[in-house]
Amino acid sequence: MVSYQYIPKKISRIQFALISPDEVRKMSATKIITADTYDDDGFPIEMGLMDPRLGVIEPGLKCKTCGRKVDECPGHFGHIDLAMPVIHEGYTKLIKELLQSICRACGRVKLPKERMDLYLGKIRELGDISLHPFQFQTMTDQIRDEAMDSMQCPHPDCGEKCKAISLDKPTTFREEGHKLTPKEIRERLERIPGEQLPLLGINPEVARPEWMILTSLPVPPVTVRPSITLESGDRSEDDLTHKLVDVLRINQRLQENRDSGAPQLIVEDLWELLQYHITTYFDNQTSGIPPARHRSGRPLKTLAQRLKGKEGRFRSNLSGKRVNFSARTVISPDPYISINEVGVPKEIAMELTVPIRVNEFNFEQTKEFVLRGPEVHPGANYIIRPDGQRLRLTDKNKESLLEKVMVGYVVERHLMDGDIVLFNRQPSLHRMSMMAHEVRVMEGKTFRLNLPDCPPYNADFDGDEMNLHCLQGEEARAEAMIIMRVQEHILSPRFGGPVIGALHDHISGSFKLTYKNPMFTKDDAYHILSRTSYKGPLPEPDSVGEDGVKRWGGRTIFSLILPPGLHMEYPSAIFTGDETSRKEDTYVVIEPDDSGRSLLRSGAIDEKSIGAFKGKLLEKIVRDFGTDIGRQFLDDATRLAIATITLIGFSTGIDEEDIPEEAKLRIQETLDDAERKVDDYVKKFNSGYLDPLPGRDLKETLEVEAMKTLGRARDQAGQIASRYLGLGNSAVIMARSGARGSMLNLSQMSGSIGQQAVRGERIQRGYQGRTLPHFKVNDLGAAAKGFVKSCYKKGLTPTEYFFHSMGGREGLVDTAVRTSRSGYMQRRLINALEDLKVLPDLTVRNTSEVIVQFLYGEDGIDPSRSVRSEPFDYDDIIMTAMREVD
Amino acid sequence: MPRFNVMENYLVPKHTILTSKEQEKVLADFNTTPSQLPQIPLIDPCAKAIGAKAGDIIKIERESPTAGTSIYYRLVVAEWSTVDE
Ligand SMILES: [Mg+2]
Ligand SMILES: [Zn+2]
Ligand SMILES: [Zn+2]
Numbered sequence: 001m002v003s004y005q006y007i008p009k010k011i012s013r014i015q016f017a018l019i020s021p022d023e024v025r026k027m028s029a030t031k032i033i034t035a036d037t038y039d040d041d042g043f044p045i046e047m048g049l050m051d052p053r054l055g056v057i058e059p060g061l062k063c064k065t066c067g068r069k070v071d072e073c074p075g076h077f078g079h080i081d082l083a084m085p086v087i088h089e090g091y092t093k094l095i096k097e098l099l100q101s102i103c104r105a106c107g108r109v110k111l112p113k114e115r116m117d118l119y120l121g122k123i124r125e126l127g128d129i130s131l132h133p134f135q136f137q138t139m140t141d142q143i144r145d146e147a148m149d150s151m152q153c154p155h156p157d158c159g160e161k162c163k164a165i166s167l168d169k170p171t172t173f174r175e176e177g178h179k180l181t182p183k184e185i186r187e188r189l190e191r192i193p194g195e196q197l198p199l200l201g202i203n204p205e206v207a208r209p210e211w212m213i214l215t216s217l218p219v220p221p222v223t224v225r226p227s228i229t230l231e232s233g234d235r236s237e238d239d240l241t242h243k244l245v246d247v248l249r250i251n252q253r254l255q256e257n258r259d260s261g262a263p264q265l266i267v268e269d270l271w272e273l274l275q276y277h278i279t280t281y282f283d284n285q286t287s288g289i290p291p292a293r294h295r296s297g298r299p300l301k302t303l304a305q306r307l308k309g310k311e312g313r314f315r316s317n318l319s320g321k322r323v324n325f326s327a328r329t330v331i332s333p334d335p336y337i338s339i340n341e342v343g344v345p346k347e348i349a350m351e352l353t354v355p356i357r358v359n360e361f362n363f364e365q366t367k368e369f370v371l372r373g374p375e376v377h378p379g380a381n382y383i384i385r386p387d388g389q390r391l392r393l394t395d396k397n398k399e400s401l402l403e404k405v406m407v408g409y410v411v412e413r414h415l416m417d418g419d420i421v422l423f424n425r426q427p428s429l430h431r432m433s434m435m436a437h438e439v440r441v442m443e444g445k446t447f448r449l450n451l452p453d454c455p456p457y458n459a460d461f462d463g464d465e466m467n468l469h470c471l472q473g474e475e476a477r478a479e480a481m482i483i484m485r486v487q488e489h490i491l492s493p494r495f496g497g498p499v500i501g502a503l504h505d506h507i508s509g510s511f512k513l514t515y516k517n518p519m520f521t522k523d524d525a526y527h528i529l530s531r532t533s534y535k536g537p538l539p540e541p542d543s544v545g546e547d548g549v550k551r552w553g554g555r556t557i558f559s560l561i562l563p564p565g566l567h568m569e570y571p572s573a574i575f576t577g578d579e580t581s582r583k584e585d586t587y588v589v590i591e592p593d594d595s596g597r598s599l600l601r602s603g604a605i606d607e608k609s610i611g612a613f614k615g616k617l618l619e620k621i622v623r624d625f626g627t628d629i630g631r632q633f634l635d636d637a638t639r640l641a642i643a644t645i646t647l648i649g650f651s652t653g654i655d656e657e658d659i660p661e662e663a664k665l666r667i668q669e670t671l672d673d674a675e676r677k678v679d680d681y682v683k684k685f686n687s688g689y690l691d692p693l694p695g696r697d698l699k700e701t702l703e704v705e706a707m708k709t710l711g712r713a714r715d716q717a718g719q720i721a722s723r724y725l726g727l728g729n730s731a732v733i734m735a736r737s738g739a740r741g742s743m744l745n746l747s748q749m750s751g752s753i754g755q756q757a758v759r760g761e762r763i764q765r766g767y768q769g770r771t772l773p774h775f776k777v778n779d780l781g782a783a784a785k786g787f788v789k790s791c792y793k794k795g796l797t798p799t800e801y802f803f804h805s806m807g808g809r810e811g812l813v814d815t816a817v818r819t820s821r822s823g824y825m826q827r828r829l830i831n832a833l834e835d836l837k838v839l840p841d842l843t844v845r846n847t848s849e850v851i852v853q854f855l856y857g858e859d860g861i862d863p864s865r866s867v868r869s870e871p872f873d874y875d876d877i878i879m880t881a882m883r884e885v886d
Numbered sequence: 887m888p889r890f891n892v893m894e895n896y897l898v899p900k901h902t903i904l905t906s907k908e909q910e911k912v913l914a915d916f917n918t919t920p921s922q923l924p925q926i927p928l929i930d931p932c933a934k935a936i937g938a939k940a941g942d943i944i945k946i947e948r949e950s951p952t953a954g955t956s957i958y959y960r961l962v963v964a965e966w967s968t969v970d971e
Pocket of ligand 2: 055063064065066067068073074075
């Protein structure tokens with residue numbers, strides 16, 4: 001094992017400078033002259049791009065420069081001497097500004113003597129420039145502007161007229177149309193006197209402007225561009241090597257042609273080609289030139305491409321890395337595990353390990369893991385000796401290694417029930433995207449997740465995959481347990497309510513259990529309660545039938561899982577506030593009996609009680625009784641609901657959307673009426689009798705009126721249909737209780753789908769003067785502009801179907817556009833805020849302890865501890881106080 | 887004299903210069919140094935209007951939707967670091 005000595009040091013400053021051709025040659029291990037890489041026997045050619053002095057990439061060999069082996073030799077640079085100078089693509093903007101600020105003849109900065117002295121004095125006054133970078137920047141910008149404005153050399157001994165300089169992207173400079181060669185530019189930059197460089201923002205101690213024109217090119221070590229041997233035995237070279245081969249070939253040809261006195265035109269062409277290859281070697285996405293391509297047509301990944309963008313070094317390898325002790329697989333639901341748990345396939349549990357340090361107390365226990373070995377579940381994969389040596393356990397060597405294990409060893413045992421792991425689903429947009437779970441090792445190949453955990457992860461089971469990270473240290477596990485455990489995130493910091501809560505069948509189930517308080521026999525009551533953590537006896541029965549059968553109400557059963565001493569009163573989700581909802585059925589009242597046990601007196605437990613985002617009862621229990629009891633309640637409530645729904649049975653079918661013939665007729669009439677009304681508006685519009693609405697022209701008025709009329713008609717159709725859709729209907733139960741779907745969905749199924757819109761308007765696009773060839777030109781009626789009269793149950797006509805698809809397409813495009821845009825916004829926000837922290841004194845500071853906020857959020861309140869963004873639950877406090885007065 | 891006093895605009899919160907005693911207290915309360923305070927440039931219209939000098943600490947009392955009034959401190963600096971682009 002290689003041991004490195006790390007000496008931590010604080011970086012006090014970083015200086016950026018230009019590298020000089022001399023420096024390039026000085027640090028070079030060899031000059032590269034030939035474009036060939038390997039000879040026929042497969043050995044690297046000396047002074048070629050794979051010269052052994054550039055470092056080692058093959059195991060077993062030693063470096064010719066430093067004598068070290070693979071992974072120890074850092075690699076060494078070589079260099080190419082260019083036949084003709086070439087412009088560095090990254091400095092063209094600066095080169096242009098320099099050329100414009102200096103005299104084309106004498107090379108001095110175009111400032112009169114007194115101005116120059118003034119500025120030089122000011123810069124000297126500034127002292128250490130690195131302490132005032134912005135001031136220096138502002139000053140040199142000003143100097144450059146002043147120098148560039150001068151039309152003639154202000155130095156009396158010169159007085160040369162200036163010529164306009166332009167830059168043809170990416171690297172061609174022109175002086176009043178005449179092309180400047182890199183050589184000419186280099187000569188001009190060489191003439192700038194060193195003492196005048198500070199005026200141009202250049203530190204003469206570390207840089208000369210002519211170094212921006214390359215005369216020698218550093219060749220990166222082979223470790224930077226390793227060649228890979230394919231299975232077929234062929235060698236495949238790195239893109240950078242390919243590019244360097246191009247550079248060398250052209251460089252060689254340029255040199256030969258120039259030395260043999262070839263025509264100027266040919267030399268210039270080759271020179272330009274060399275410039276192209278070197279430009280693309282730096283950045284293959286330089287605007288204005290075609291990217292260099294591989295033989296297959298794939299653009300080459302050159303220096304800039306290695307660093308830039310999502311797949312670049314920074315975002316892909318430095319800001320985010322691949323990690324060990326992690327697993328990824330498809331998720332599937334398991335309603336019988338706790339929200340704090342995650343089901344882990346046995347195969348994964350036997351691959352992920354937890355390091356256990358052997359001590360005298362766990363000695364016997366850890367030995368058992370080793371004895372079981374890597375192939376039996378709670379076994380072990382590795383043991384680590386105190387000197388750091390890792391020994392892989394196999395079925396064969398486990399007995400012999402068992403002897404060795406003693407205090408001080410570390411045993412990497414399999415993941416087991418109760419271990420703390422981190423569970424994550426991308427995109428990780430908020431802190432609830434990564435939470436700590438307790439492991440439950442299971443059969444099967446998927447991660448199992450309890451359904452209330454879906455909203456915070458935004459997960460469903462249509463093929464979603466999730467990641468699991470196995471924590472390796474005691475401290476990490478303790479920290480995860482305390483601050484990252486699922487139950488600590490039931491209340492969201494976004495709105496101060498629950499993000500984790502019952503959904504779908506949990507809500508239908510608890511609704512069925514409590515709405516109108518249905519009665520259950522002893523068997524059924526015990527059956528339902530057996531799924532929960534409730535351990536006590538059944539209370540006194542709520543009714544005894546004439547046959548002597550004792551029965552218990554659903555509300556009584558539900559009350560058993562409530563923590564004691566609860567006082568609450570609020571309307572259920574099905575509460576409408578009019579005569580259709582009896583208070584006894586729809587208004588939740590929870591109060592303690594004489595012995596303090598909470599009782600659900602009235603109302604139905606639905607989305608408003610236990611649902612994710614809306615569940616008031618869940619919210620209050622978590623807030624008042626803590627996360628342990630909150631989690632227990634949620635686990636029990638969901639299990640109770642599942643037990644009820646499986647006992648009673650709950651299903652929905654397409655006939656739930658059936659409505660009587662007379663209702664269909666009435667809906668038809670309503671819609672026909674609306675269509676006629678729209679036709680009237682169209683007639684008025686065509687004859688010019690339509691009165692425009694304030695602030696709108698005639699066409700707009702027509703559109704507004706049509707939309708209004710048709711919208712109203714759709715609502716009326718829905719209302720007529722809803723009259724026949726009561727709470728005896730499962731689809732309606734789901735919609736009204738908040739389990740799934742809405743009454744709008746139902747009215748679109750049995751009433752009318754309504755107007756389709758693109759960009760918030762009736763459908764306008766299509767052919768000239770009409771949306772589809774099925775309509776007359778200039779038809780402005782309801783059907784021709786996308787009104788869908790039919791309901792989903794009846795089915796759409798072909799034209800309606802087309803309009804419906806147009807509206808649907810807009811929705812899809814919108815979501816696609818929105819996610820990418822908000823993703824980028826999120827990235828920028830996170831990059832700006834990622835290192836801010838709240839200190840114990842409630843100030844918000846960054847890593848250098850600079851204060852950003854003097855009191856977190858200006859009020860110092862943790863939103864996840866707030867009550868729907870208020871610091872206290874004022875109503876509850878008043879209610880409690882008033883009860884105490886009574 | 888400027889024709890407008892920005893301090894009179896209803897959107898501009900109250901700015902006051904701290905006395906040296908108050909300065910000391912603020913720095914002690916937040917266990918911090920002047921260099922770790924948020925900055926305000928000398929050329930800021932509010933700093934100008936109340937006649938602040940480099941090195942002063944300005945106390946700003948802002949109306950806050952969450953806290954009623956929130957208090958903020960900014961160190962007056964001559965050189966204002968801007969990042970372009
Ligand atoms: Mg999905
Ligand atoms: Zn080496
Ligand atoms: Zn001159």
